[in-house]
Every structure is written in C-alpha cells, then in structure tokens.
Amino acid sequence: MASQAIFLLLLAHFIGQVPEINAKIPAVIVFGDSTVDSGNNNEISTVLKSNFEPYGRDFPGGKPTGRFCNGRLATDFLSEAFGIKPAIPPYLDPAYDISEFATGVCFASAGTGFDNATSDVLSVIPLWKELEYYKEYQDQLRKYLDNEKANQLLSKALHLISIGTNDFLENYYVSSSTSSQYSVGEYQNFLIGIATDFINQLYQLGARKIAITGLPPMGCLPLERTTNILFGSNCIEEYNNVAKDFNKKLQGSIMKLTKEHDGIQLVLANIYDILSEMIDNPNSFGFEDVEKACCGTGYIEMGYICNRTNLFTCSDANKYMFWDSFHPTEKTNSIVADYLFKNYFSQFNDR
Ligand SMILES: *[C@@H]1O[C@H](CO)[C@@H](O)[C@H](O)[C@H]1NC(C)=O
Numbered sequence: 491m492a493s494q495a496i497f498l499l500l501l502a503h504f505i506g507q508v509p510e511i512n513a514k515i516p517a518v519i520v521f522g523d524s525t526v527d528s529g530n531n532n533e534i535s536t537v538l539k540s541n542f543e544p545y546g547r548d549f550p551g552g553k554p555t556g557r558f559c560n561g562r563l564a565t566d567f568l569s570e571a572f573g574i575k576p577a578i579p580p581y582l583d584p585a586y587d588i589s590e591f592a593t594g595v596c597f598a599s600a601g602t603g604f605d606n607a608t609s610d611v612l613s614v615i616p617l618w619k620e621l622e623y624y625k626e627y628q629d630q631l632r633k634y635l636d637n638e639k640a641n642q643l644l645s646k647a648l649h650l651i652s653i654g655t656n657d658f659l660e661n662y663y664v665s666s667s668t669s670s671q672y673s674v675g676e677y678q679n680f681l682i683g684i685a686t687d688f689i690n691q692l693y694q695l696g697a698r699k700i701a702i703t704g705l706p707p708m709g710c711l712p713l714e715r716t717t718n719i720l721f722g723s724n725c726i727e728e729y730n731n732v733a734k735d736f737n738k739k740l741q742g743s744i745m746k747l748t749k750e751h752d753g754i755q756l757v758l759a760n761i762y763d764i765l766s767e768m769i770d771n772p773n774s775f776g777f778e779d780v781e782k783a784c785c786g787t788g789y790i791e792m793g794y795i796c797n798r799t800n801l802f803t804c805s806d807a808n809k810y811m812f813w814d815s816f817h818p819t820e821k822t823n824s825i826v827a828d829y830l831f832k833n834y835f836s837q838f839n840d841r
C-alpha cells in the first residue's frame with residue numbers, strides 16, 4: 491500500500507512538470523453579459539440581439555446563434571479545453587434540456603450588468619434573475635441526477651462570471667442619474683458589493699469553483715475609440731484606469747471571500763493584461779488591426795446595425811482583435827481562453 495502511494499506521488503510529481511489540470515471539471519456554468527451570452531437574448535424582447543448574419547459566420551455551420559461574435563466565445567473554448575463540449579448552450583433556448591445543460595449551461599444576457607439599472611437600459615436579464623434561473627436549473631438537475639450526484643456535480647463545476655463593462659459604458663458614463671448618485675469610486679464599491687453578494691450566494695447554493703473575470707481595458711473598445719476621435723481615436727485612458735482600479739478592489743474582496751469560505755476555490759481570472767498585450771503587440775498575435783472592428787466600417791457597428799447589408803465588413807476576422815465595435819473576434823476569445831486555462835484553472839484541484 492505504502493509503496494503504491496509513493497509511486498503515485500512520484501508519478502504525480504513527474505506529470506506535474508507539464509501544465510495540466512488535476513480536477514475533473516464536469517460542467518462550465520456561465521453568468522454575465524454579451525462577452526459570454528450564447529443566445530439567451532434571442533428569447534427575450536430586447537433590441538440587443540445578434541442572431542443574424544454576419545454574426546456566427548465562423549461558427550460551426552456558419553450559424554448566427556446569438557453570440558456577439560463571428561464564432562465561439564472564450565467560455566466555449568474553455569469548455570472544450572476541459573474536455574467537455576465545444577459550445578455552451580443558452581438556458582432559455584427551448585431546443586435544449588437538462589440532459590444537455592447537465593454538462594454546461596449559460597445564463598448570461600448581453601447588455602446586463604451588476605447594477606439593476608444597467609439591465610433596465612436595454613430590457614435584458616438582470617443579474618439577480620440569472621441567479622433565479624440557476625436555482626431553477628439546480629432543481630432540474632436534482633431531478634435528472636439524484637441529489638447526491640447533483641450536489642457533487644455542482645461542487646466540481648466551474649462557475650464563471652463575466653460582467654461589469656456595461657455598468658460603466660452603458661450606464662455610469664451615459665446616465666446622469668447614476669453618475670450624479672455616485673462618484674466613480676463609490677460606484678466601483680457598489681458594484682463590488684453586488685459581486686461579493688453574488689459569490690456568497692453561489693457558495694451557499696453549493697458552488698465551490700468560481701472564477702470572475704474582472705474588467706477588460708474597456709477604453710480601447712473600438713466604439714470608445716470612436717467617441718475619442720478628437721484625441722486621435724486613442725484608447726480612453728480614464729476608462730482603462732477605472733477598470734484596473736476595479737480589478738484591484740475585486741482582488742481584495744476575493745482574498746477576503748476565500749478566507750471566509752471553507753473549500754472555496756475562487757479566482758480573479760484576470761483578462762485585462764492579456765487583452766492589453768494584444769493591443770500593444772498586435773503582430774505577435776497575428777493581428778493586423780486592433781483598433782477598428784471587422785464588422786462594417788469598424789467604428790460603430792454592433793447589434794442590429796452590424797448586418798449583412800453592410801458592404802465594408804472584413805473578409806478575414808482572424809486579422810482583427812474585434813469583431814464588432816464592442817466585442818472580440820473568435821480568435822481573440824480563443825487566445826483569452828487559452829491564457830485563462832493555463833494561468834488560472836490549472837491550480838483548481840479536487841478537495
Ligand atoms: C435588484 O433587484 C432585485 C429584484 O427587485 C432586488 O432583490 C435586489 O435587491 C436589487 N439589487 C440592488 C443592489 O438593489
């Protein structure tokens with residue numbers, strides 16, 4: 491027995507030389523906004539949709555699914571990297587049921603934010619409602635598997651949250667009712683409070699592996715550069731600084747939450763730096779343009795104005811960092827997923 495244990499330890503040691511993930515992740519469960527929405531907005535009445543061409547033109551079958559992308563999202567690539575499945579279905583799509591959702595499901599809604607007022611802007615699904623859907627999903631899962639198996643699956647599944655950009659760009663910086671109520675620092679704290687509460691609730695519901703992505707360099711989104719035309723269409727540094735600050739505060743809350751909760755594996759899956767690197771060194775990632783988007787003129791088009799009548803849409807999206815004026819290309823998503831997988835999820839293990 492003892493020698494067998496030693497052998498296994500040695501084996502683990504040698505295998506440990508190559509980056510690998512120890513935990514068997516049985517499902518990826520997704521919350522958030524358009525960065526990870528795989529099609530929930532198709533099922534609700536909002537103007538913020540993308541289930542038409544040229545969206546999805548590089549998705550398997552060339553199908554516009556409601557993903558705000560020419561192809562797959564970072565969460566789809568992560569699911570594939572865990573050896574589960576190549577795409578995560580949207581919870582509200584009646585074409586899928588619990589047998590499919592048991593190995594991964596998406597509750598995200600394009601246009602939403604931490605703040606209820608953000609989801610109100612375009613009548614999309616508020617974050618609290620995503621959690622209500624998650625509870626409903628847990629009930630279905632417990633009926634589909636038995637209780638014990640469902641609980642095990644939930645504790646091993648990766649719960650990933652990607653949200654927050656809209657709170658600033660669709661709400662705080664365009665709505666005087668929000669910006670007159672909070673200073674930007676206060677608003678960050680308000681949002682961090684909601685994030686903390688959300689993570690607490692996930693933990694109470696049995697989630698143990700949780701990742702939250704923090705904010706991207708949102709001042710460099712093509713649409714924001716367009717509004718900065720008087721300043722050479724440069725990135726809006728103020729927005730990038732707000733994102734960096736927010737991520738620092740979020741990291742603080744994550745450390746606190748980790749101390750408070752037994753057995754939690756919680757990470758800030760930081761997307762800021764890898765996206766910044768792409769912007770600073772486009773060539774090393776094979777990009778020819780990281781400022782304008784592929785769709786349309788690349789300056790403003792997204793959602794329904796990014797459609798097939800637009801003659802300027804690029805032919806090879808892989809040369810672009812951004813697909814539309816607000817969202818990354820599939821290529822960017824695959825680089826981000828690869829980065830997150832190697833840098834964060836390899837430390838997740840079974841406890
Ligand atoms: C958002 O709305 C929900 C539902 O009305 C409510 O329960 C929740 O407290 C609100 N969140 C905040 C931060 O006000």
Ligand SMILES: *[C@@H]1O[C@H](CO)[C@@H](O)[C@H](O)[C@H]1NC(C)=O
Binds near residue numbers: 786794796798799800
């Ligand atoms: C398609 O996009 C153009 C601008 O790019 C816009 O004027 C037009 O209304 C859009 N068509 C539809 C059906 O939304």
